Amino acid sequence: MKKEINRREFLQVTAAGSVLCLAGIGCQGPVVLATRKGPRLISPGCRGTKVKVARIYMATSHGLWPKPKLDFKKEIQFYESQFAKLKDELADVEFVVDELVTSPKQLAQLKGKLESVDGILAIHFNIGVRSILNEILSTGKPTVVFAAPYSGHGWTGFGALQKQELGAKTECMLTSDYKQLAVAIRPFRAIHHLREARILNITTRSFDKYADAVKSKFGTEIKKIELKRVLDACNAVSDSRAKAEAERWTKGAVKVVEPSKEDIFKSCKLALAFEKLLDEEDATVMTADCYGTMFRPLCQSYAYPCIGFTRLNNMGLGGICESDLQSAMTHIIYQGLVGKPGFISDPTMDESQSSIILAHCLGTTKMDGPDGPAAPYKLRTVMERQAGVVAQVEMRIGQKVTQAKLVGTDFLPYFTGEIIGAPVSLEVDRGCRTKITVKVDGDTEKLWKNWSSGLHRVTCYGDITKELGFFCRFKDIQMVNEAV
Numbered sequence: 001m002k003k004e005i006n007r008r009e010f011l012q013v014t015a016a017g018s019v020l021c022l023a024g025i026g027c028q029g030p031v032v033l034a035t036r037k038g039p040r041l042i043s044p045g046c047r048g049t050k051v052k053v054a055r056i057y058m059a060t061s062h063g064l065w066p067k068p069k070l071d072f073k074k075e076i077q078f079y080e081s082q083f084a085k086l087k088d089e090l091a092d093v094e095f096v097v098d099e100l101v102t103s104p105k106q107l108a109q110l111k112g113k114l115e116s117v118d119g120i121l122a123i124h125f126n127i128g129v130r131s132i133l134n135e136i137l138s139t140g141k142p143t144v145v146f147a148a149p150y151s152g153h154g155w156t157g158f159g160a161l162q163k164q165e166l167g168a169k170t171e172c173m174l175t176s177d178y179k180q181l182a183v184a185i186r187p188f189r190a191i192h193h194l195r196e197a198r199i200l201n202i203t204t205r206s207f208d209k210y211a212d213a214v215k216s217k218f219g220t221e222i223k224k225i226e227l228k229r230v231l232d233a234c235n236a237v238s239d240s241r242a243k244a245e246a247e248r249w250t251k252g253a254v255k256v257v258e259p260s261k262e263d264i265f266k267s268c269k270l271a272l273a274f275e276k277l278l279d280e281e282d283a284t285v286m287t288a289d290c291y292g293t294m295f296r297p298l299c300q301s302y303a304y305p306c307i308g309f310t311r312l313n314n315m316g317l318g319g320i321c322e323s324d325l326q327s328a329m330t331h332i333i334y335q336g337l338v339g340k341p342g343f344i345s346d347p348t349m350d351e352s353q354s355s356i357i358l359a360h361c362l363g364t365t366k367m368d369g370p371d372g373p374a375a376p377y378k379l380r381t382v383m384e385r386q387a388g389v390v391a392q393v394e395m396r397i398g399q400k401v402t403q404a405k406l407v408g409t410d411f412l413p414y415f416t417g418e419i420i421g422a423p424v425s426l427e428v429d430r431g432c433r434t435k436i437t438v439k440v441d442g443d444t445e446k447l448w449k450n451w452s453s454g455l456h457r458v459t460c461y462g463d464i465t466k467e468l469g470f471f472c473r474f475k476d477i478q479m480v481n482e483a484v
Contacts, residue, residue: 278317318331
């Protein structure tokens with residue numbers, strides 16, 4: 001395993017390299033990647049700590065199926081070779097327990113070590129392991145059972161087990177695709193990221209009740225930041241750094257349409273201030289009440305936060321519009337599951353194409369994650385206000401997407417679809433700047449009739465319903481497809 005870096009070290013290294021690359025403009029990821037050897041973490045947004053997983057190989061010496069006298073040592077060597085192929089995706093994972101278990105008594109002796117893990121990956125070898133699995137599940141830890149073909153007949157009871165209290169936090173993967181071993185661990189990473197996450201909220205509004213609820217269930221901390229501290233951080237950013245940052249955004253753009261050089265300069269000063277505040281607070285996500293209590297004192301008097309938010313998203317951290325704390329939590333879940341940011345949107349329906357148009361002025365160029373390609377963008381004003389600076393991003397047509405939002409702490413509506421249009425390329429001059437038309441998997445009429453819990457949703461590249469489903473089971477969240 002590579003040496004861990006904490007959040008402060010991550011941001012310092014990124015800032016030091018920003019003269020070469022603006023986290024998404026003209027490079028494949030944050031400069032931190034060029035300064036440390038080996039694979040990057042799935043997301044740096046968990047303050048540099050490792051995801052702790054117990055890897056338990058379940059086997060019985062008396063099992064006659066798939067064959068008598070199964071060589072457990074060879075089986076473990078095979079799985080170790082498969083994990084070695086997945087080392088890049090598992091670079092932030094530490095297997096704090098790594099054991100062959102052949103009896104419930106042996107597992108019971110490990111329970112003390114299992115108390116600190118984020119989840120348990122139980123790998124099924126042969127017939128007759130149910131008593132071992134029951135002992136694992138008695139820990140109450142999120143558990144994924146990986147059972148390849150010919151591992152035993154236990155799968156016939158896994159469905160019934162999930163319906164029992166003992167199996168409430170159990171998911172199963174019955175597959176010969178060993179890449180799915182990494183997928184099995186993704187929900188553990190999301191759980192870990194939420195527990196480690198700290199959200200900074202620039203607002204004068206009270207959010208204590210919600211903050212207490214998410215802290216209690218997920219461990220996530222939400223902290224209020226005063227406007228004066230933000231402006232002081234802006235004043236502490238040198239003009240030369242802000243000018244260099246502005247030049248990179250300008251040169252990286254396909255076109256600068258409305259914003260002035262002064263507006264871009266101020267936006268970039270604010271962006272660098274956000275990074276400094278996250279560093280100082282050892283935090284991972286920034287949001288601002290930009291259409292509420294911060295509209296006049298911050299946006300009108302100084303600068304809109306949009307470029308700063310895009311920049312944080314490109315770095316694998318988080319920049320969230322409008323103090324939307326539920327979307328911030330969803331964004332962190334996406335990062336933990338697949339290392340990709342979310343795109344918050346104000347949707348509008350088009351039943352004639354069985355589609356929904358997802359629009360927001362804030363676009364993120366690195367929707368594939370910090371290591372992925374950067375999408376083309378223009379620098380525009382915020383459409384509704386005709387002011388500020390935003391990245392109008394042209395997303396990828398043909399891309400599968402998942403849209404969801406964690407509502408409260410126990411409900412997650414979602415749907416999936418495919419991007420069939422990116423109206424930015426057609427210059428559709430209405431709605432928000434960045435927008436995509438998504439053909440819905442399911443029924444658009446049912447989607448709008450089932451819609452609830454406000455306007456915003458958060459879109460992520462890829463169909464991540466399996467990972468989301470595992471996460472929701474482990475955290476007692478009702479997950480509902482609105483389009484069916």
